[in-house]
Amino acid sequence: MTTTFKDLRSRFGFHTTPFTREIAVKDRFPLGQFDEVVEALLHTLEARMSCALIAPAGTGKTSVLRTVISKLPEARYRTHYVKVTGLSKRDMCREIAQAIGLPPAGSYPSLIRKLQDRFHETSDSTGLRPVLILDEAQDLRPDTLAMLKILTNFDMDSKLVLSILLAGQPKLRDLLRRDDLEDVARRLAHYATLRTLTRDEVHAYLDHRCTVAGAASVPFDSGAIDALFEIGRGNLRATDQLARKSLEVAHQHDRDACSAAEVAQARKLLWP
Ligand SMILES: Nc1ncnc2c1ncn2[C@@H]1O[C@H](COP(=O)(O)OP(=O)(O)OP(=O)(O)O)[C@@H](O)[C@H]1O
Ligand SMILES: [Mg+2]
Incomplete structure (x- = not known):
């Protein structure tokens, strides 16, 4: 029955x-730790930096992301939420292209250029700050994660056109500890977590x-x-x-x- x-x-x-x-969002359980994490992530994004939220399955990460999105003023930010699967670099670019309203076609090099151009344009012409939110980032392939460095122009130090917020289970922390991802890990200005x-x-x-x-x-x-x-x-x-x-x-x-x-x-x- x-x-x-x-x-x-x-x-x-x-x-x-x-x-x-x-x-x-309005019905969320008002717990101090959620508010603190949301505030800290917002603060990092407002400072035009990237950050990560790493916590075990079922502890409220996606709910925190939805709250962060709801609190980023639309007049200043353009947020894009992508749920990650084990995507290749090209497929990840296609996914991001789709999220930001670009045709998701072309080779990896041409796609990444189009994405970079778009992120530049958005911040130059509209003054809107693009924020890319990648949920379930523990499933990112290492080479795809490394690509994020190119996307944010991490090595053209003066101008960061895009903030990235990575959210994932503890496997993401292991990924970010890999030698080949040190650059990406170091660019994350804040690491947040959630407890049970x-x-x-x-x-x-x-x-x-x-x-x-x-x-x-x-x-x-x-x-x-x-x-x-x-x-x-x-x-x-x-x-x-x-x-x-x-x-x-x-x-x-x-x-x-x-x-x-x-x-x-x-x-x-x-x-x-
Ligand atoms: N602030 C909150 N108030 C009320 N319920 C919440 C809150 N945060 C999370 N939940 C509930 O807890 C459950 C797990 O939350 P959520 O899906 O955000 O976890 P998660 O960390 O993203 O998990 P996973 O790693 O599996 O993606 C959901 O059913 C959600 O409704
Ligand atoms: Mg989740």
Whole structure:
């Protein structure tokens, strides 16, 4: 028997699906560490430099990037978000070309020239500062990552026409430690990271996500909250998946709140 959104709505009073993957910037959980990271990244970009956000899977990197994008004034910045896969240099150039509205055709050398020209033009003619955001950058190929140096004109030191924000899992840090990527690593003026949540923060997070989804009361008892923390280890994504599944289990048990038993069963269903 599957639990539908309608079931969750009528049982727990949600008006939108709780614990979804995407969350509106305005509905974010207001945690100090997110604000600090967002501020630090914005500060670096405002200083016309590049930076990196390196943190484990499911700790909120993409959500931080979306917040950064929402806070860069459109009157001054032109942001481009690209989700990285193991792209070759040429395919990465095509991807970036597409993101900035250039025809993604041509050889690698001609594409990179077109991109450089466009970034120059944008900052010269419109005064807009181009910011390229590469998410999931741990999957960048080393030669593709090295190409970013050319794109930002890292070696024409006087004028940096483009800021890059790299976000990725800890594998990105290993990549940036490679000898052949030292130049790129050194050009990143700020490295930010995110940690998992503490027990109290998980408690507050569950309250927050239930409240923004419209629940009048939070359908997790204290045993459930402890279990969610013990199993999810303060990782946002794991907590979301477990909380959502626990609600489904509670509904199937005809219960109006989750206890540790529902969370334990949810864990078995999710990660047998
Ligand atoms: N500030 C926040 N407020 C509320 N929920 C959040 C916040 N940040 C992240 N989340 C939730 O946590 C989950 C994981 O976040 P996100 O996808 O940003 O992680 P990630 O670090 O980008 O993971 P990955 O490395 O797998 O890409 C998402 O379901 C998201 O909705
Ligand atoms: Mg992500």
